[in-house]
Amino acid sequence: MRRPREGSGRRRELMALPMSLYAALFVGVSLLYVIGLSLFTRGDGFAAQPPLTMGNYGRIASPLYLRSLLQSLRLAFWTALLCLGIGYPFAYFMAKSRPRARTWMMMLLIVPFWTNALIRIYGWKILLSASGPVNAALQFLGLVQRPLKLLYTDGAVLVGMVYAMIPFMVLPVYSNVERMDWSMVEASRDLGASPLSAFLTVTVPMTLPGILAGLVLTFIPSIGLFFLSDLLGGSNTMLWGNMVHNELLKSRDLPFAAALSVVLLALTGLVILLYRRAGGKTENMVF
Amino acid sequence: MKKNSRWASLYMALVLLLLYLPILVVVLFSFNANPGRTANFQFEGFSLQWYEDLFDPAAGYGAALSSSLVLAFWSVLLSAVIGTLGAIGLTRRRARKGLLARAGASALSAGEHLAMLPIMIPEIILAIALMALFSAIRLPFGMVTLVLSHVAFCVPYIYITVKGRLATLDPALEEAARDLGASPAKVLWTVTLPLAVPAIVSGCLLAFAMSMDDFVISFFVNGPQTTTLPLKVYSSVKVGVPPHVNALCSVMLAAAFLLVALGQLVSSGSLRRRRRAPVSG
Amino acid sequence: MAERPVLLSLRGLHKSFDTQEALNGLDLDVYQGEFLTLLGPSGCGKTTTLRIIAGLEQPTSGRVLLDGQDITALAPEKRAVNTVFQNYALFPHMNVARNVAYGLRMRGAPKSEISARVDEMLELVQLTGYEKRMPGQLSGGQRQRVAIARSLILSPRLLLLDEPLGALDLQLRRQMQQELKRMQQKLGITFIYITHDQEEAMSMSDRIALMRLGRFVQIDAPRDLYERPQTAFAASFIGETNLISGRAEAVKEGEVLLQVAGFSLPCVSRDWIVPGEALLLCVRAERLHLSHEPVPAPCRVAGEIVESHYAGGERTTVVRLPDGQVLRARHTTEGESEPLPGSRVYCWWHPDSGVLVRDDREETP
Numbered sequence: 041m042r043r044p045r046e047g048s049g050r051r052r053e054l055m056a057l058p059m060s061l062y063a064a065l066f067v068g069v070s071l072l073y074v075i076g077l078s079l080f081t082r083g084d085g086f087a088a089q090p091p092l093t094m095g096n097y098g099r100i101a102s103p104l105y106l107r108s109l110l111q112s113l114r115l116a117f118w119t120a121l122l123c124l125g126i127g128y129p130f131a132y133f134m135a136k137s138r139p140r141a142r143t144w145m146m147m148l149l150i151v152p153f154w155t156n157a158l159i160r161i162y163g164w165k166i167l168l169s170a171s172g173p174v175n176a177a178l179q180f181l182g183l184v185q186r187p188l189k190l191l192y193t194d195g196a197v198l199v200g201m202v203y204a205m206i207p208f209m210v211l212p213v214y215s216n217v218e219r220m221d222w223s224m225v226e227a228s229r230d231l232g233a234s235p236l237s238a239f240l241t242v243t244v245p246m247t248l249p250g251i252l253a254g255l256v257l258t259f260i261p262s263i264g265l266f267f268l269s270d271l272l273g274g275s276n277t278m279l280w281g282n283m284v285h286n287e288l289l290k291s292r293d294l295p296f297a298a299a300l301s302v303v304l305l306a307l308t309g310l311v312i313l314l315y316r317r318a319g320g321k322t323e324n325m326v327f
Numbered sequence: 328m329k330k331n332s333r334w335a336s337l338y339m340a341l342v343l344l345l346l347y348l349p350i351l352v353v354v355l356f357s358f359n360a361n362p363g364r365t366a367n368f369q370f371e372g373f374s375l376q377w378y379e380d381l382f383d384p385a386a387g388y389g390a391a392l393s394s395s396l397v398l399a400f401w402s403v404l405l406s407a408v409i410g411t412l413g414a415i416g417l418t419r420r421r422a423r424k425g426l427l428a429r430a431g432a433s434a435l436s437a438g439e440h441l442a443m444l445p446i447m448i449p450e451i452i453l454a455i456a457l458m459a460l461f462s463a464i465r466l467p468f469g470m471v472t473l474v475l476s477h478v479a480f481c482v483p484y485i486y487i488t489v490k491g492r493l494a495t496l497d498p499a500l501e502e503a504a505r506d507l508g509a510s511p512a513k514v515l516w517t518v519t520l521p522l523a524v525p526a527i528v529s530g531c532l533l534a535f536a537m538s539m540d541d542f543v544i545s546f547f548v549n550g551p552q553t554t555t556l557p558l559k560v561y562s563s564v565k566v567g568v569p570p571h572v573n574a575l576c577s578v579m580l581a582a583a584f585l586l587v588a589l590g591q592l593v594s595s596g597s598l599r600r601r602r603r604a605p606v607s608g
Numbered sequence: 609m610a611e612r613p614v615l616l617s618l619r620g621l622h623k624s625f626d627t628q629e630a631l632n633g634l635d636l637d638v639y640q641g642e643f644l645t646l647l648g649p650s651g652c653g654k655t656t657t658l659r660i661i662a663g664l665e666q667p668t669s670g671r672v673l674l675d676g677q678d679i680t681a682l683a684p685e686k687r688a689v690n691t692v693f694q695n696y697a698l699f700p701h702m703n704v705a706r707n708v709a710y711g712l713r714m715r716g717a718p719k720s721e722i723s724a725r726v727d728e729m730l731e732l733v734q735l736t737g738y739e740k741r742m743p744g745q746l747s748g749g750q751r752q753r754v755a756i757a758r759s760l761i762l763s764p765r766l767l768l769l770d771e772p773l774g775a776l777d778l779q780l781r782r783q784m785q786q787e788l789k790r791m792q793q794k795l796g797i798t799f800i801y802i803t804h805d806q807e808e809a810m811s812m813s814d815r816i817a818l819m820r821l822g823r824f825v826q827i828d829a830p831r832d833l834y835e836r837p838q839t840a841f842a843a844s845f846i847g848e849t850n851l852i853s854g855r856a857e858a859v860k861e862g863e864v865l866l867q868v869a870g871f872s873l874p875c876v877s878r879d880w881i882v883p884g885e886a887l888l889l890c891v892r893a894e895r896l897h898l899s900h901e902p903v904p905a906p907c908r909v910a911g912e913i914v915e916s917h918y919a920g921g922e923r924t925t926v927v928r929l930p931d932g933q934v935l936r937a938r939h940t941t942e943g944e945s946e947p948l949p950g951s952r953v954y955c956w957w958h959p960d961s962g963v964l965v966r967d968d969r970e971e972t973p
Contacts, residue, residue, distance in 0.1 A: 157557075163349025
């Protein structure tokens with residue numbers, strides 16, 4: 041029976057003031073400002089001016105943008121799903137390996153992500169190019185006569201996305217599986233469950249927090265990573281992130297770019313809301 | 328617990344191979360003698376020419392690296408202070424009585440949630456928000472705006488790691504220190520902070536990696552004089568396929584391996600220390 | 609005991625967490641040099657009481673006086689009171705010497721004094737030579753000693769110990785009990801000790817304060833608590849007890865006749881007893897004797913053996929009275945003939961071994 045002391049707690053909470061103020065200013069105010077901007081009209085140069093309008097949102101409700109939105113969501117969905125399919129078994133096996141092997145695995149998994157994301161994507165660009173190793177291998181094996189067009193396709197973007205996002209699935213699932221009480225699995229086996237049904241009825245539900253966190257962590261960023269489709273995608277791969285990027289830097293339409301961001305923010309909010317509803321916690325999202 | 332089967336090991340090896348394939352290709356091509364600045368990816372012979380290019384000051388990689396390091400240094404330092412203080416302040420809070428106290432407490436909770444947002448929303452949203460904010464308050468784009476932006480997304484990493492560590496500490500440790508005559512400030516300095524150091528270090532390493540790697544946010548808030556390494560790489564890769572990027576990647580990879588090995592050393596040290604800690608009830 | 613000066617007083621202590629009453633009006637005087645134990649089931653408010661004395665918790669109302677001075681609002685670091693925590697709470701990042709020295713360092717004592725005092729304390733707890741060890745490298749018993757040394761270095765007027773031996777195994781526990789008692793007597797420091805182990809409380813304490821539901825049920829010397837419990841709870845919390853329910857009949861001076869299942873039992877009266885009232889008679893299991901012949905004893909009932917459990921040197925026999933009440937008798941197995949279930953038996957006890965107690969078993973907060 042232990043309870044925290046009162047009294048001294050109040051002054052201690054004040055230590056969180058810098059963090060709260062910083063977040064209020066640079067996250068809270070700036071996001072509110074963007075929401076505000078989205079309701080203005082485009083001004084001269086890189087500015088916004090009255091009158092207030094919902095016109096920016098009206099523009100978004102056009103086939104061009106809706107198609108882009110759909111494409112982004114579809115890509116994010118497949119990215120999250122493929123990350124789960126590839127990452128879950130990996131995390132599961134990693135958690136079941138010997139401690140020494142586990143440390144090595146972890147290191148091998150993390151190190152590539154300490155190098156720049158752009159460079160890793162660049163590696164895929166080499167691999168998938170017409171004269172690159174993949175095509176060379178295919179031709180050498182006689183599987184194809186002429187080089188396949190692998191680069192600058194939606195498939196290439198998906199490969200790049202999954203590649204960029206997979207640690208964000210592996211890490212939360214791993215930390216979940218690692219902390220799991222294996223006697224529960226043994227108990228379910230003891231009660232007559234087959235290995236598969238023990239996995240489905242015990243392991244999966246018990247690692248659900250990790251799976252949920254992994255899905256959110258791979259889904260959300262996939263919508264916004266414009267540089268990936270920039271480098272690997274074709275000219276018709278226009279993801280939401282590219283739209284924002286283009287409006288901002290090419291068309292220099294600040295209010296409209298703001299409106300596009302607000303839509304993305306709302307989507308994100310929805311996903312996080314669903315995640316919370318399903319019992320997810322913020323802490324599960326960092327390791 | 329059953330050991331992994333042969334199939335499991337094979338699967339893991341395959342995934343790791345796929346993970347490293349693009350990197351290996353990049354390293355391999357960094358030694359490629361192919362002189363072409365075109366999108367020609369054929370290996371033609373061994374050469375160190377791209378490394379020479381890379382270290383040529385005119386190429387601008389040195390300047391970009393130093394920008395990135397300065398940026399990461401200040402961002403991590405500031406977020407370490409802000410995040411650690413935040414974690415100490417908000418660990419093990421107590422329900423408040425009274426209207427004003429409760430209002431203050433919920434304001435702090437709101438602040439905590441806001442502070443975590445940068446790592447939960449797509450980077451591009453924060454990027455455009457900060458860009459708009461900075462141009463609205465007429466803050467010139469450059470190192471200052473970069474640091475302010477990076478602190479925003481570095482704080483959550485440090486906050487969450489430190490808070491996680493503090494939450495596992497036996498509350499009796501701080502009480503014991505008070506009981507033995509330490510003022511609240513001394514308790515922080517002699518007990519809480521030293522015990523949080525391993526978590527602060529690993530949070531800082533994480534934040535450092537994130538800052539060094541960040542492209543999206545830097546892309547929108549950088550100034551003409553502050554091209555960071557990721558920005559430099561992007562512009563090089565975007566224009567053509569300059570082979571010295573391969574050399575750069577290999578150098579960064581080597582550095583990353585070194586840093587991670589270092590990090591492992593630190594965290595295994597902290598692990599050992601943690602294992603020695605008495606089990607708290 | 610009464611001539612000793614009072615060191616600590618609790619006056620009308622109340623504590624509520626949210627809506628729950630943890631402490632419900634505590635009054636207590638602790639004398640200088642005394643070894644007082646707070647005993648009670650978990651959740652009875654022992655730890656809360658201790659934490660309020662240490663200053664780690666504020667009472668909702670009431671006062672704490674140390675040497676006659678009100679210290680209720682005083683911060684923990686300003687009280688001449690130290691605590692040995694339940695899980696020791698040794699600082700894991702400091703070695704043994706630095707843990708022990710912590711209090712003096714916080715007080716800003718000179719280096720030479722600190723090292724001399726640390727040596728002295730480590731000698732007291734027999735850990736000389738362990739200065740450089742980290743807490744994680746010590747056994748449970750050694751950690752315990754460091755925790756004690758650390759809290760004694762400031763020479764507190766009062767030492768609070770929260771189940772200090774709870775995590776140790778039985779053998780080590782017995783040894784540490786004796787050592788703690790020896791230390792307490794040698795240093796003359798007042799101890800307030802929490803335990804839920806009644807044997808520990810019995811063997812170490814000068815007085816035991818038995819707690820239940822945030823109240824003191826009885827504060828007495830161990831012997832008085834055992835021999836003269838005031839309530840059914842006090843009687844049953846310590847030792848194995850039979851609570852025989854009956855009705856008070858004739859109340860004469862100093863004596864009550866208790867009607868139990870058709871038997872009339874003379875008992876020592878207590879001043880609160882009213883004739884006709886339903887009462888409980890407390891008879892310890894080991895004070896209840898069995899016999900197959902009708903023994904000429906005034907306190908005697910007859911029943912039927914239900915079952916009997918052999919436990920080495922002792923045996924517990926369960927007897928059912930004609931009205932269905934069940935009694936348990938503990939007796940030595942030396943030279944016995946095994947009691948047969950179903951056979952008729954007489955239970956008897958010395959009139960002084962039966963204590964009439966108030967029935968407080970149904971009480972709730």
